Amino acid sequence: MTATAGRRLPAFDIATFFRRNSRRIIAPVVALFIALVIWQIFSSVTQSLPGPIQVIQETWDPWIICPFFVGDESFGLNGLQGGDVGLGWQTIASLIRVAIGYSLASIIGIIVGVIIGISPLLYQAVDPMFQVLRTVPPLAWLPIALAIFKDSGPAGIFIIFVTAIWPIIYNTAVGVQQMPQDYKNVAKVLRLSGKEYFFSILLPSIVPYMFTGLKLGIGLAWLAIVAAEMLRGDTGIGFYIWNAYNSGALSEVILALVYIGLVGFMLDKLVGFAATLVSSDK
């Protein structure tokens, strides 16, 4: 339809966009509406949970309309120090932990994955150990992490790290093992240097596998941080949930769940988007 075939669309036309994607937009909206109705009926029948209308009423001010408020005047505008602050701040606090732990897990996971992918001996040596460690639930690491770091901040980061690293290691290793023989033959016949081989052949060829691992990793990391903050923390969205629950504010808990879901979804899309940037085969 557009004259510049294969290039960027000339201009974003909202009307055309809606006409083309009407089904993809309307169907989810209808499904969401039905789900909300069921929830409303469920809560008015059982009286155990606030329904969607009540949740919005109770959290509208300040939680929904002002995600970045800071309750304690003495902190100024920085809400990262905890206390009575908006959900935006709590989410940022959690995301910072995830960013640190996940970055470490990515770097070390990819390096370890490449190494055990290249060396069958090393793979066989560490595989049983990794298989056992990888099934340990994130929260079971918490006492260990607290014993090592004596502080809930780094302990949270450690839990992210130890949760996210396994799929990254294994998918990277599989990528290396599955590398087509043709690529290796090209490298051999050209006698590529180790550096050239790594950056021009090995790394690009494992990118799709690597990103499968990175995507699984970010999902797990986000799951783990919320749980870790609920058990032991003074900031973060997990802490917020636990705090709200203890003060009987179920509506706030539900709002936080929505936050967690949306942020997790966006993290997943973000990693997926990074993958399309890196692996542009076509």
Added chain:
Amino acid sequence: MQTLTSPKATSQTHQDSFLVIENVTKSYPTPNGPYVVLDGINLTVSEGEFVCVIGHSGCGKTTLLDTVSGFRKPTSGEVRVQGKRITRPGPDRMVVFQNYALLPWKTAFENVYIAVNAVYPEKSRQEKTEIVREHLAMVGLEEAMHKKPGQLSGGMKQRVSIARALSIYPQVLILDEPFGALDAITREELQEELLQIWSKHRVTVMMITHDIDEALFLADRIVMMTNGPHAKIGEIMEIPFPRPRNRTQIMEDPQYYTLRNHALDFLFSRYALAH
């Protein structure tokens, strides 16, 4: 095509044993004793010669060429290029792989550049770029230079692979059924291009093919292998057509059918596949 000179007239005289395959045997151990793929292959190729290897599938043609490229070591015997024994792959014996072996994340240009860069690290970026352009132009890919393999047709991919192979000026060019996956018209085009390039580059060529007509059109000699296991060289056929060759001309030559029938007889009567 019109202005070619025969490279054979000058080259064959001063390097008669450019590439020597001597008593090459290749066997693999199995629980029931060694499985012998190649059994005592002897072949001498002169510099600048174009040799085609034909034989039935599984007769060890690829194994034989792998001992020349260095991807496989012979169990006994040896392969020498200019008197030097081959122990591992190297850019002096560049391979055009059966399925192109291009890196899909690199453009045609980059696929050739990586080879030039590996073999001539001392040259400037500009010189290397020039070499790459020249060779892509030679195979008619100037326009598609910045496309990735996914956007290229099979014929174009094989052209990139040939450009990559020739850009590093190998002494021996090894082609393993390079045109097998292409349609008939593209195949004929590429055969003609390959002949032109070969006569300019004066490279020694060893090529596997299944296609007798292709071998007759391209080769100075056709090496016909017996069936495996224990494959040997059954016969070597000299192809006397003068160069530059013209497909229609040689097909009108009465010798063409004599040679063709001889090869067919070898493959389908004397060494027919047992069924």
